[in-house]
Amino acid sequence: MADKYILAVDQGTTSSRAIVFDKQGTTKSIAQKEFRQIYPKAGWVEHDGARIWSTQSSVASEAITEAGLHAEDIAAIGITNQRETTLLWDRKTGQPVYNAIVWQDRRTSDFCDELKEREGLVENIREKTGLIIDAYFSATKIKWILDNVEGVRRRAENGELAFGTIDSWLIWNFTRGETHVTDATNASRTMLYNIHEGEWDREILDLLDIPESLLPEVKSSSEVYGETKILAEDIPIAGIAGDQQAALFGQRCITPGMVKNTYGTGCFMVMNTGEKPIVSENNLLTTIAWEIDDHVEYALEGSIFIAGAVVQWLRDELGIIREASEVEGLAASVKDNNGVYLVPAFSGLGAPHWNQHARGTMVGLTRGANAGHIARAALESIAYQTMDVITAMEADSGIEIKELRVDGGATANDLLMQFQSDLLQVPVIRPKTLETTALGAAYLAGLAVGYWKDHEEINNQWQEDKTFTPEQSADQVQQLRAGWNKALDAAIHWSEK
Ligand SMILES: Nc1ncnc2c1ncn2[C@@H]1O[C@H](COP(=O)(O)OP(=O)(O)O)[C@@H](O)[C@H]1O
Numbered sequence: 429m430a431d432k433y434i435l436a437v438d439q440g441t442t443s444s445r446a447i448v449f450d451k452q453g454t455t456k457s458i459a460q461k462e463f464r465q466i467y468p469k470a471g472w473v474e475h476d477g478a479r480i481w482s483t484q485s486s487v488a489s490e491a492i493t494e495a496g497l498h499a500e501d502i503a504a505i506g507i508t509n510q511r512e513t514t515l516l517w518d519r520k521t522g523q524p525v526y527n528a529i530v531w532q533d534r535r536t537s538d539f540c541d542e543l544k545e546r547e548g549l550v551e552n553i554r555e556k557t558g559l560i561i562d563a564y565f566s567a568t569k570i571k572w573i574l575d576n577v578e579g580v581r582r583r584a585e586n587g588e589l590a591f592g593t594i595d596s597w598l599i600w601n602f603t604r605g606e607t608h609v610t611d612a613t614n615a616s617r618t619m620l621y622n623i624h625e626g627e628w629d630r631e632i633l634d635l636l637d638i639p640e641s642l643l644p645e646v647k648s649s650s651e652v653y654g655e656t657k658i659l660a661e662d663i664p665i666a667g668i669a670g671d672q673q674a675a676l677f678g679q680r681c682i683t684p685g686m687v688k689n690t691y692g693t694g695c696f697m698v699m700n701t702g703e704k705p706i707v708s709e710n711n712l713l714t715t716i717a718w719e720i721d722d723h724v725e726y727a728l729e730g731s732i733f734i735a736g737a738v739v740q741w742l743r744d745e746l747g748i749i750r751e752a753s754e755v756e757g758l759a760a761s762v763k764d765n766n767g768v769y770l771v772p773a774f775s776g777l778g779a780p781h782w783n784q785h786a787r788g789t790m791v792g793l794t795r796g797a798n799a800g801h802i803a804r805a806a807l808e809s810i811a812y813q814t815m816d817v818i819t820a821m822e823a824d825s826g827i828e829i830k831e832l833r834v835d836g837g838a839t840a841n842d843l844l845m846q847f848q849s850d851l852l853q854v855p856v857i858r859p860k861t862l863e864t865t866a867l868g869a870a871y872l873a874g875l876a877v878g879y880w881k882d883h884e885e886i887n888n889q890w891q892e893d894k895t896f897t898p899e900q901s902a903d904q905v906q907q908l909r910a911g912w913n914k915a916l917d918a919a920i921h922w923s924e925k
């Protein structure tokens with residue numbers, strides 16, 4: 429099998445990507461296609477399910493061709509995906525009954541607020557699923573489709589329809605409708621899955637009036653689920669994980685206490701907590717890191733909604749940079765933030781605050797504040813939000829974080845990485861391979877088919893590119909933190925009546 433390769437399929441929020449890896453975990457080729465974001469109303473975000481599949485299957489072929497390979501050279505496929513995004517389709521025709529409702533979509537927020545009012549429900553849901561009741565997760569999105577799209581509830585009750593997160597949808601299509609599965613990591617993001625029992629939760633399904641017949645079978649994250657009927661006959665599909673869990677695996681954070689933070693549109697920080705699901709007292713999520721060989725490992729997660737997106741805002745709305753990469757130069761044109769703080773609570777605040785009403789705030793402006801200070805404040809806001817999540821993680825886990833492994837588009841920014849290390853007072857380590865999400869999915873698939881022997885073989889493949897170590901003192905950081913906390917208060921209190 430040494431001359432074969434692993435194909436990772438990485439279905440993200442804004443694009444479908446496919447990457448071919450060799451035995452050393454080196455990237456042989458990458459293909460990527462963006463697709464349309466659909467915003468039918470304020471706060472609603474949808475994707476066209478057919479388009480997700482067509483872009484994903486075409487980049488899969490492209491990546492293989494670009495690597496100079498044939499489909500027969502692929503030993504296995506690993507799938508990783510944007511999580512929570514919800515699709516229902518007809519089991520006979522394979523046609524979606526409605527667009528996919530994307531994880532960012534807030535249409536069920538009011539309903540979630542009503543659920544939160546019910547006696548004991550917040551605790552009950554947290555206890556079983558590890559999650560906070562929120563529109564972010566799949567459960568209320570499924571219910572919305574059942575309740576609002578004509579005829580769908582009847583068809584669902586007749587067993588004609590299937591629900592899936594995007595991993596399920598891709599496998600369904602790769603196997604031409606033969607396989608309806610998901611893995612434990614994706615199931616753990618639906619708010620319907622009991623993460624301790626390892627099964628769909630009857631009581632929550634009843635509460636939300638969701639027929640069980642819709643649901644996929646939940647499998648481990650590393651096993652052969654089926655074989656392709658597309659691309660080529662019979663390539664085993666052998667790994668599935670939600671993208672943040674795949675990144676944790678790709679970053680080799682496989683022992684308790686190891687943490688990775690992915691700096692993309694948002695930031696997703698995940699800490700491996702081993703066999704122990706830690707129930708958060710600080711508004712973090714308890715989630716499944718992976719299930720391998722019937723062995724479940726858990727993680728704590730803090731999701732930050734706006735991270736790299738604040739840089740897009742500087743570019744698209746303020747027009748003070750033309751490209752995201754220019755933000756570093758602009759921020760470096762000033763020596764510090766000059767007292768300016770920006771809290772990018774554009775769509776409320778995620779972890780650890782979970783305040784859907786907070787709004788973006790810029791404070792500390794003086795006559796001398798310029799575009800450089802705003803750029804710096806924007807970058808620093810990413811690091812401050814990360815710091816808040818880490819503080820919550822340390823409190824919940826009782827583990828002091830010793831280093832942070834990072835990946836994602838915004839880690840290209842050295843100034844941001846340095847400031848992050850200053851704030852946390854620990855080393856921030858950027859690996860050579862930044863494609864850690866896809867690599868994690870490739871590892872899960874490769875391990876299942878014996879392409880890689882064991883963890884040890886792949887652990888050795890992780891290599892550091894650069895380590896950022898603290899340059900500011902703890903005292904200096906303390907002052908900065910105090911400023912951030914005041915700015916945060918302003919963002920939270922701004923929307924209060
Ligand atoms: N040099 C940079 N400095 C800061 N942010 C950046 C830089 N380059 C890209 N970004 C941000 O990173 C994000 C893209 O990263 P990526 O990992 O591709 O995100 P996603 O997977 O969420 O689409 C964008 O929000 C962009 O603004």
Ligand SMILES: O=P(O)(O)OC[C@H](O)CO
Nearest residue numbers: 440441510511531671692
């Ligand atoms: O596709 P991404 O990288 O924006 O990730 C989305 C997350 O999985 C949402 O929970």
